[in-house]
Amino acid sequence: MISxxxxxxxxxxxxxxxMDAVEKANSGHPGLPMGAADIATVLFTRYLSFDPKxxxxxxxxxxxxxxxxxxxxxxxxxYLTGYxxxxxxxxxNFRQLGSRTAGHPEYGHAAGIETTTGPLGQxxxxxxxxxxxxxxxxxEFGSDLMEHYTYVLAGDGCLMEGISQEAIALxxxxxxxxxxxxxxxxxxxxxxxxxxxxxxxQHARFRACNWNTIAVDGHDPDxxxxxxxxxxxxxxxxxxxxxxVIGFGAPNKAGTHKVHGSPLGADEIAxxxxxxxxxxxxxxxxSDVLDAWxxxxxxxxxxxxxxxERLEKTETEKKAQFIRRFSGELEGSLASAxxxxxxxxxxxxxxxxxxxxxxxxxxxxNGVLAETIGGSADLTGSNNTKTSQTHSITPxxxxxxxxxxxxxxxxxxxxxxxMALHGGLIPYSGGFLIFSDYCRPSIRLAALMGIRxxxxxxxxxxxLGEDGPTHQPVEHMAAxxxxxxxxxxxxxxxxxxxxxxxxALESHNRPSGIALTRQNLMAVRTEYxxxxxxxxxxxxxxxxxxxxxxxFATGSEVEIAVKACQTLTAKGVSTRVVxxxxxxxxxxxxxxxxxxxxxxxxxxxxxxxxxRQGWDHFIGTDGTFIGMSSFGASGPYKDLYRHFGIxxxxxxxxxxxxxx
Ligand SMILES: Cc1ncc(C[n+]2csc(CCOP(=O)(O)OP(=O)(O)O)c2C)c(N)n1
Numbered sequence: 001m002i003s004x005x006x007x008x009x010x011x012x013x014x015x016x017x018x019m020d021a022v023e024k025a026n027s028g029h030p031g032l033p034m035g036a037a038d039i040a041t042v043l044f045t046r047y048l049s050f051d052p053k054x055x056x057x058x059x060x061x062x063x064x065x066x067x068x069x070x071x072x073x074x075x076x077x078x079y080l081t082g083y084x085x086x087x088x089x090x091x092x093n094f095r096q097l098g099s100r101t102a103g104h105p106e107y108g109h110a111a112g113i114e115t116t117t118g119p120l121g122q123x124x125x126x127x128x129x130x131x132x133x134x135x136x137x138x139x140e141f142g143s144d145l146m147e148h149y150t151y152v153l154a155g156d157g158c159l160m161e162g163i164s165q166e167a168i169a170l171x172x173x174x175x176x177x178x179x180x181x182x183x184x185x186x187x188x189x190x191x192x193x194x195x196x197x198x199x200x201x202q203h204a205r206f207r208a209c210n211w212n213t214i215a216v217d218g219h220d221p222d223x224x225x226x227x228x229x230x231x232x233x234x235x236x237x238x239x240x241x242x243x244x245v246i247g248f249g250a251p252n253k254a255g256t257h258k259v260h261g262s263p264l265g266a267d268e269i270a271x272x273x274x275x276x277x278x279x280x281x282x283x284x285x286x287s288d289v290l291d292a293w294x295x296x297x298x299x300x301x302x303x304x305x306x307x308x309e310r311l312e313k314t315e316t317e318k319k320a321q322f323i324r325r326f327s328g329e330l331e332g333s334l335a336s337a338x339x340x341x342x343x344x345x346x347x348x349x350x351x352x353x354x355x356x357x358x359x360x361x362x363x364x365x366n367g368v369l370a371e372t373i374g375g376s377a378d379l380t381g382s383n384n385t386k387t388s389q390t391h392s393i394t395p396x397x398x399x400x401x402x403x404x405x406x407x408x409x410x411x412x413x414x415x416x417x418x419m420a421l422h423g424g425l426i427p428y429s430g431g432f433l434i435f436s437d438y439c440r441p442s443i444r445l446a447a448l449m450g451i452r453x454x455x456x457x458x459x460x461x462x463x464l465g466e467d468g469p470t471h472q473p474v475e476h477m478a479a480x481x482x483x484x485x486x487x488x489x490x491x492x493x494x495x496x497x498x499x500x501x502x503x504a505l506e507s508h509n510r511p512s513g514i515a516l517t518r519q520n521l522m523a524v525r526t527e528y529x530x531x532x533x534x535x536x537x538x539x540x541x542x543x544x545x546x547x548x549x550x551x552f553a554t555g556s557e558v559e560i561a562v563k564a565c566q567t568l569t570a571k572g573v574s575t576r577v578v579x580x581x582x583x584x585x586x587x588x589x590x591x592x593x594x595x596x597x598x599x600x601x602x603x604x605x606x607x608x609x610x611x612r613q614g615w616d617h618f619i620g621t622d623g624t625f626i627g628m629s630s631f632g633a634s635g636p637y638k639d640l641y642r643h644f645g646i647x648x649x650x651x652x653x654x655x656x657x658x659x660x
Contacts, residue, residue: 002045002292007221010045010292011037012276013080013285015249018072019272020282021094021101023263028095028103031246031259032070035218036153036184039242042224043151043182044077045296047232051304052082052297055111058326058423059307060300061148062114062130066123067155067184068104069261075101078112080290081297085110092283107421107449115421116449119441121161124181125411127152128171129418129427131179131237132403136373137424139398141322144310146424149232152181156194159183159202163441165209166411171237172210173406175395179237180228185218186246188257206239218242249276325371325424328452328508337368338502339530345495346528354516354555355458357494359384361501362428366390366401369426369505373419375403376430376456377412382518383430383458405429413439413446413455420451426505433457433473433515436480446511447485453511454504460490460515461609461632462644463556468634473515477554478613480513481583487512489582490608491534492541492558495525496581499534503585517556519637524558524579533579537586538597538618542577549575549655550601552618557607557627557646564607564651573655576601583614603658609646624654 002010014037022028044050049061065074072094078086085100090110093099100110104118114130117123130150137146158164171179183202187194203213212234216223224242231238247259250272264272273279280286285293311319324331341364352360366372366389374390376383386392391400405412409431416427429439436443436457446453462472480488487507489500491514504512524541525533533539541558542565549568553561561577568575578597580586586594598604604619605626606612612625619625626646633640641647 011041014076017076025095029069033073035244035246062150064123064127064152066158068117080293120157121163125167125414126418129415130422131176133419133422166408180231188246212236212238215241218244349523355384357497361498363387378407385430409438413442416453428454433460450509455513458516462640464518465637469631472632490515490555534581537582538580541579544576547576547601549603553607563648
């Protein structure tokens with residue numbers, strides 16, 4: 001049992017490390033770590049199941065600092081509890097180039113950082129995915145191997161962001177009772193008191209979303225402990241509103257927005273030292289306090305060892321699956337299953353919409369990989385993301401592999417990030433490409449973190465037809481291609497769709513988006529190729545020696561390119577077609593390969609039912625682009641293609657005009 005006096009000194013260690021690091025960096029946010037130090041101290045010294053020496057232990061509790069600007073809270077905790085990645089020098093190098101202690105916590109910089117946070121609300125929404133993953137894997141592997149809590153610290157900012165509504169509604173609906181959120185209820189954000197911008201009754205809001213809520217004094221360790229114990233027994237997720245004082249301990253600045261995001265200054269730090277009775281020098285933690293923290297870091301060693309014993313005793317096949325799933329490795333048989341499927345496609349040459357082709361590919365994939373977990377933001381029938389293996393998950397039954405996310409694209413994408421970070425699952429979504437805008441911040445974070453989530457983005461152009469310009473993506477491929485470390489695929493037929501799925505699954509360290517059509521497409525890959533041709537990002541679909549014309553195209557427009565090529569060839573114009581399913585993979589090929597694919601035809605034409613941005617790399621600034629330069633329109637899709645001039649005839653005419 002930790003005495004009150006000891007607790008206070010342990011919490012003050014967080015406060016002073018945070019103050020000192022922000023002061024030295026001359027930037028950062030001391031207010032939150034100082035205010036939330038008591039909550040964190042109770043959680044980490046009494047409840048959180050974690051092991052700094054084995055930070056990746058799959059059954060650890062997860063702790064997410066959703067209010068990422070308070071990063072020094074997390075760094076202090078990681079240093080104090082003994083994570084090797086965060087040394088006192090890292091604390092001293094807070095916010096410096098190359099340090100692990102970046103301005104906001106970045107996944108991958110140090111063990112113990114469970115997700116990248118900073119964009120407010122994201123961490124809270126990630127934690128919903130972590131809690132889903134825990135619940136799902138508990139169902140699958142049993143509580144001997146998987147049963148843990150997910151704790152979150154969220155601020156007023158997290159709760160004001162719209163994404164929080166999607167997240168809490170989904171968590172409440174799914175009754176994720178092992179999700180426990182501490183709301184740092186300090187009444188302050190950057191502009192001043194919360195009252196200048198918000199009047200929400202947060203308790204009423206969470207309760208309306210099927211949560212349990214508790215209110216405590218966030219500086220009373222026993223009250224915090226009692227609340228955690230109550231929350232652990234709840235049959236719903238719990239929000240614990242912790243009334244705190246931002247910048248707790250700073251005599252002149254505590255409780256004001258002045259302490260939110262600026263160094264306190266030497267005088268105020270000196271005054272805080274006096275007020276809290278802290279005599280140690282900057283960056284020095286008194287040995288009795290450090291020892292107490294290091295002991296807290298050892299608390300769960302036995303729990304972790306017991307878990308390892310249970311894993312050891314688990315039946316061989318189940319144990320191997322659990323280990324494989326958490327390693328992220330795919331089943332060895334996936335590649336041969338996809339090859340066999342490609343062989344079948346070459347034999348039958350079907351011409352489905354690529355969204356349907358994606359469903360067919362998923363039918364093969366989901367039959368081999370038990371770790372895929374699908375879903376859709378209320379567009380299941382349109383996205384074709386549900387296969388025979390993926391029964392729906394319900395609040396009381398997690399044996400399924402399919403999540404009805406509701407009309408919540410942003411919450412879906414953020415929850416998927418949480419599942420991927422948790423480990424053991426490969427999440428894929430369903431949504432319209434146009435609404436990638438609604439989940440872009442989470443897709444961007446997946447790319448920044450380098451995690452494997454796969455977004456199925458259907459209805460990928462004016463080809464969706466009658467729903468009109470509100471639903472027709474125009475700039476979306478270009479906008480998504482602009483995100484570093486995201487693979488954006490736009491397959492041309494069923495074979496390319498299968499290949500793109502394989503590439504997305506094999507991309508362990510980055511997210512993918514697969515843009516798919518609503519309309520049927522002819523098979524353009526008619527011969528079986530063992531090699532995954534899409535892996536090179538762009539390849540010769542129709543070769544020609546001394547080509548006068550090269551036509552580059554993606555997705556549904558490859559069919560147009562092929563037809564134009566046939567006409568031009570019949571007219572005696574040597575023409576080749578390059579299919580470009582993935583810009584990013586192409587950019588990673590050797591210079592020679594890229595040069596060879598781009599080639600030196602006097603006429604280069606790109607066809608994509610989107611904006612030109614990005615295409616000059618292939619066709620040059622003097623190349624011809626056939627695509628969109630405005631929003632689309634409502635009408636039957638064939639009329640739209642004619643109206644916007646994206647047809648084989650237009651390609652032929654453009655080529656002839658250039659050649660003449
Ligand atoms: C999506 C997003 N918008 C804006 C910001 C900039 N920002 C960082 S902290 C903050 C205020 C947060 O207030 P609160 O959560 O109450 O934190 P506290 O003041 O208690 O530290 C804002 C607007 C951000 N990080 N993320």
